[in-house]
Every structure is written in C-alpha cells, then in structure tokens.
Amino acid sequence: MWPDGNDRGRIPPNMDEPLDELVNLVGLAKPVPGQVRIDGNEPVFPCRFPLASLSAAALAACGLAVSELWELRTGRRQQVGVGLRHAGASLLSFAFLRAPDIGIRGVSPTIGLYRARDGRWIHLHGGFPHLAAGTLRILGCGEDRQAIAKAVQGWDAEALEEALAQARLCGAVVRSAEEWFAHPQGRALAALPVVEVVRIGEGQATPRFVAARPLSGIRVLDLTRVLAGPTCSRTLAEHGADVLRVTCPRLPDVEPFVVDTGHGKLSTVLDLDTAEDMERLKHLASESDVFVDGYRSGALERRGFGPQILCALGRGIVYVSVNCYGHRGPWRERAGWEQLAQSVTGLAYDHGGTEAPALVPAAACDYTTGYLAALGALVGLARRAREGGSWHVRASLCQTAMWIHRRGSDELTAPRQASTHEAMITSRPSSFSAEEIAAFSTESVTAHGRIRHLAPALRLSETPPRWERPSAPLGTHPPVWPG
Template sequence: MSELLATFAQALQLPLERLPATSFPGMGALPSTFAVSDLASASIGAAGLAVADLLRQQGVPAGSLSVDRRLASFWFASSLRPMGWAPPPPWDPIAGDYATRDGWIRLHTNAPHHRAAALQVLGPCEDRDSVAKAVSQWDAEALERAVVEANGCAAQMLQLAQWAGHAQGQAVAGEPLVQLEQFDAQGVQGWRGSRAQPLAGIKVLDLTRILAGPVATRFLAAMGADVLRIDPPGWEEPSLAPEVTLGKRCARLDLHDSLDRISFERLLAQADIFVHGYRADALERLGFGAERVRQLNPGLIDISLNAYGWTGPWRNRRGFDSLVQMSTGIAAAGQQWRQADKPVPLPVQALDMATGYLAAAAAINGLRERLASGRGSAARLSLARTAKALIDHGQVTTDLPLAAETGADLASQIEHTPWGPAQRLTPPLALAGTPMQWACPAGQLGASPASFS
C-alpha cells in the first residue's frame, strides 16, 4: 500500500518528506486478484496528503493522518445506508456482459440514448435473453465497433497482454498518471480556510456525472468547498444521486441555450475550481474549450477526467468504469483468477473511485499553487491510466476478508435526504483537526438555482 501511495504522491508532486506519515489501520481486503483495498486506501490517503500540504503551506502544521482500509473499502462501494427505503437498481435491465462468437463484450445501457444505440445495432430486443441471442451472432470486436459508431457504449474483453499491445493501451501507458500544467500568474489570493475547513470560501463548479467526478467534488465539499453541480435538463441519476450529491447544491443549465450559456460563463468566471468529466472534445464542441475557459477565468484550477486517456485513437471514446475494466484486461484477469466461465470485474467501481480521489488531490494542489504564485493550472486524469497504476502494482493473493460491517461503522447522526432518512458510514480518512464533514445532505439533481451560495 505504501508503494501505491508513493506512486500517487509522486504523480501529484506531493512532498512526502514534509508531510505527516500516513498509517493504514485495519486488516482484510476486498476479494480480487488486484489490490483493490490498497488502491482505495492509497487514493484516499493521497487526497488527505494534499489537504495536509495545503495546511502546511498556510502555516498550519497538519496532525496525524490515517486511512482505515476497511472503511475505505466500504466507501468504494457505497457510503449511504438508507433507513426504510432503497434507491433504484444501479443497472439498466439489459446492461451487462454477453458472450459473442469469439469472446465477451459488455454493453453499457444505463442512459436511454446509449440503450437506443445498442438496440439500433442489435435490432429489436425485448429482454436480456433476446439481447444475448443477438449478441451471439457477432464477433466481439465488430460489435464493439458498431455500437461505438452508433454513439453507444460497449467494450470487448481483452487480456492484459492484448491491451498492452493495443494502440490505445500503448498511448495510455505513455501518459502520466496526472497530467499537470500551469499558466501565467494572475496575482496571489489570500487563503480563506481554516484547519477545520481548509477549502472554506472556495467555489467549485462541478460539470461531472457518473462517477469519478462526483466522488472528487464530494471530497472537496467535505473539506468546506462550496460545490455547485450543473446537469442538463432531463438528466437523472436515480441510483447514484443519494450517494454522490452529499454536501453539494445541484442546478440545471442547457449549454445549447443562449441565456443558459451566459449563466454558465458567469459561473465559470466566479469559480476557483472547475471539475468536468466530458469527453476530450465535448466541451470544445460546446464552445468551452481550454482557451475559452482561460479567457473567462485565467486563474482557474481546471480538472478534467475521461475514460480512455488523452492521447491515442480512443481519446474521444465514451466509457465507464465497467467498460474500462473489460478493455484493459482487468475483467479477464479476474476470470482467470476465479477460474470462472465469464468476466470477473473488480468487486467495486474502483477505477472511478480512485480517479475521483486523485482528481480531488490535484484540485487541492492547484489551489495550493495558486495561493503561492497566483497561477492557474490544469490537471487531466483518466480511468484507463488509473487502471494501469493498479495493474502495475501487481496481482495479489487476496488477504483475509474484511470484517463484516456493523452498526458501529455508521455515523451517529441521521441524514435527512429527499428520499428518506439515512446514515453514512464513518469517513475513512482521519486528519487531526480536519474532519470529513458536509454542510448539507444529499439532494436531488436540479433542486437549486444556478448560482453559488
């Protein structure tokens, strides 16, 4: 685990020698051929070290830092425990893995337009059985290509060695884990935070959806930031909103509407941190590419996430954690480890989660740099590059299983959400004097005005 944390700290340019040592109490691991619990603990630890470095810069010596690996593992699955209600199922009925003539493919159909794209290729299918029958007539690579060309989301299962030799795999291997860039100085601004809330007074514009970006901004909210999430009209995440909107206000804007574009430009100009998870070319096509964003806000800390990396033939490809696991060989390695007859993914959406915490760390680093020099900055991360870090860490023999969750793992206060009461797991990160805490409960998308508080 210390090896992964050192890898993350180096990628984030964190000065480990000037920061508190991080301990990882707890035993056990999520069941996987990859070190998923180590990944969870190390990525959350990296975000905590970024906070400690910010406090150090401001003359506030950080206290001890620890990450409970058991709680970190649980948080990588879900932090919310509803009381008397349940969110909708996380997957569309036809989403999942299917056998083709020559292998396996995963279809991601949670969004209605992605489902429509898959069925446009496969033909009219009423249920999983009819989808399976249609898929079985295809070769995996040909079906993947057809669904992607129809603007859908699919990934054939590749072996680790196949991905290493693939053009996109080679492109991702040549990218840094966190791509950092800084811009000309704009004038030093004062710190408005405190030990208890290091990001107090910081405005975060959140243009992210499932799942890495929302995890990043949830962590920033836990450190006191004012997070405003923007979604387009009609977009919903019924299974995820209770999990990831904690501490945020959520509004809607249509970036194709002239008046909403004006509102969005105003928010960009006011923001300190901008986190977005659009594909590499999507914001450019909307007229909000990097150059325009810097014109609106030269001192902005610009954090961008995508699925398959920032170079190579797939840089603009739609993707999600489960698809990246298929492409990069993780699901195939799991199948071999389990000696199963189908793909075996990681036990949680670990690529999303880890990338989210690393993105939060990059945002906090950008703030630290701006406080020192006034310079704006940009950082780029991708699920595929996080997958490489996990794969490079090596396959493992699963440790002792994690002890089962108990009532003692839950925070004592009740969170009153629009869906009903709930409890959260105790946060896994403990930084002395700097608790993970949120100013408001999870809320529905579009429930707030499009303005910072």
C-alpha cells in the same frame, strides 16, 4: 486522534509504495515520520488486486494535499489517517446508501458480459434509456437477456464494439493487459501517470487567508455525472469547498448515484441550448476556483467551456477533466463506464479468467479515479496559491484501471468472487459486515428524508472531513454562488 489513543503513524507493509508514488508524482512534501496512519491489511476484497489499499493510498495522498493547503493558511501540518476497510467500503458507497424509496429497481439486460461469434467476450452498457434503446437497435432484438445473447452471437466482438462506438453507444471487448498495451488506445496511455497536473496559464498567486476549514472560500463548479467526476467534487466538499453541481434537464441520471455523490453540494439545472443559461454558466465559471468536467472529451470545450477558454479569464483556475478512456489516443472522445474500463484494460480478464471474465467486486475505477482527480485539484489549488497560474488536472477510469492492474499480486488471492453489474448494484457486498458498515456510516436529514450513508473515510487531526450540506435532489438550488 487515533482510535487507540496512539499518535504514532503507521503504514502497513506494501502500502508505503503506492502512497510514495502518488506523493512523488504530484510533488507533495514527503510526510514526516508519524504523519500518516493507515489501519488494516489486505485482502479486503476476494481478488488479486489491492483495491482497498489503492483507495486508501489515494485518500491518504488527498489528506497530505489538504494538510499542505492548511499549512499555507495556518503554518501547521495535520496528521492524516485512513482505515483500510473503510476505504474499501467507499468503493461501493452507493450500495450502502439507505434512503426512503431510493434504489436501483431492476437492471437492463443491455448491461452485461456476452460472448460473441468469435469466442471473445464483450461488455455491453445500456446504462441510460437511450443507450439501451440504441444497443437493441444495433443488435436487432428485444430487451431480453437470451435474445441479446443470441444477437451478440451474430457478431465478432471487435466489429460490434466498433459499431456501438460509431453510433455513440457503449460497449467494450474484454482484453488481456497484453492486448490492451498493444492497442492504439492502450499505447497512448501507457506512458502517462495515473493523474496529471499541468500548468496551462499564467497569473498572480492567490492570496492566503486564515479560514475555519482548508477549502473555505473555494468555489467548485461541478459538471459531471454518474460516479467518478461527482466523487471528485464530493471529496473537495468534505474540506469546506462550496460545490455547485450543474446538470441539464434533458440528461438522465441514476438517483442512488446522485444521492451518494451529492453530499456537501448545491445542485442547479441549466440548459446550455439556451443563450440565457449559457451566460449564467459563463458567469458562474468566471467566479469559480475549480471546474470539474466529467463529460466526453471535447463536449464542453465545443460549447465554450474548455480549459484554455476558462484559463483565459485570467483569475487562475484549476480545470479537472475526468473521462473513461483517457485524454489522448483514438478513443479519447468515446463515452464509457466502470465496467468497460475494467473490460478493456485486463482487470476483468485476470479476475475472472479467460473462459469467464468477471468484474472485480467494487466500483474501484470510478471511486478511485474520483479520489485521484480530487488529489490533482488540491495540488493545483496549492500551486495556484504559491505560484499563481491556471492548472489542468487529467484523470480517467482506464488510467486508474491500469494502475490497479500493475499492482496485482497472486499473494492477495483469496477465493475469487466473480461480480456482475447487477450483483454489484442490487445486493449488499459480502466483504463487509453490517456492524462494520454501521461504524463507517453517518446520517443526514435531506429532502428525501433521513438517510444513512458512509461518512468520509479520511481522518485529519485538526479539520475532520465532513459535509456541511445534505445531499439534495437535482435542481434544488438557483444558479448562484452562496454569499
């Protein structure tokens, strides 16, 4: 299995602790000696946070969870392997996508760090056209970086943050970790684990059957956007689940993100403002095993698709909730992005310094949250198989950011690389060579043409992770489960 032909597992120094934490947190069986192998060492990125190690730990924990599901079906455990640098590259997966005529062409100046009148920094995020227009309306200026900087100078940072939130727009003040833990939202998350798996309903244990892959026969309904939620369902597709992504015809999206997170999925369009499509979604949900909700907390629940409502269907479901600010506290219904989670929790403050905060050079909160949510879903499926019932998985970008921050160490500090949203999405990351990325990549033939993209970073001894379906444009498929 392993590249050097050696079947002995090994985990680099300081890697066993985060993996053990996740194993204990979600109640996985402790791996037997030699079962897990993680190749490589930090630092991978030029920052004091072990971004690649935590990604690798989350992926290895997913591998152990898949192994448990496989053992339920076959009686056999699998060996689990992760390459540390491949796991790190996966935190910038969209940046390594090579597809004809697909890319991010220009970045709105409404996305970025700006200094306010009181000297504090705020990260604005007009990532979709309506968010950009609303941000400019609040600021009273045109879409020009200098004009925005001048307009932000007319506000105190927290006042602007609150004005944006009241208008259902996106922006976050850069805080230190100490400030975040003193904030009501930080306090609400402080006692929570990085991912939660809780029982929310009763039901019979699901039958176990032998199948070709660990998640063969599992249906995943994917109502998510951008990166974290779609990464969760893409991770489940790696192991044979049938994933159906559902999007709304009126909602914008980011095409490179759609392609990057669409591997292995079917994609359909439903308009929940119509009675007909509401009924279609209810029917799909009634036949699903996993439901992934990546919208603002409460948004789908108000439309009749919350965890308790779907749990009441009685067949046993794993409901996964993914958002930015967490599922408790005064900010639980605020929309957010990777950059805002980094800003509020202390990552940007500690990475760039007090005078010039900066993003860490990876979308570490988004992708790692996706892996952690997938871990929760896998554990929920195993519990459903053993014990029955319905299970609720909760993960958020801010809980992940806080987990990353706790693992920071000055021992990792290399020359720090400050990053911006624009640099992250428009240039090939410098931490990886072209030869490395070629080794980590695979090709797919899609409706977009032949594309090159990262392959799964996780390795398993019996059922190598792979995507059976190519990434498809939104709305390609009818709203039905495959036969």
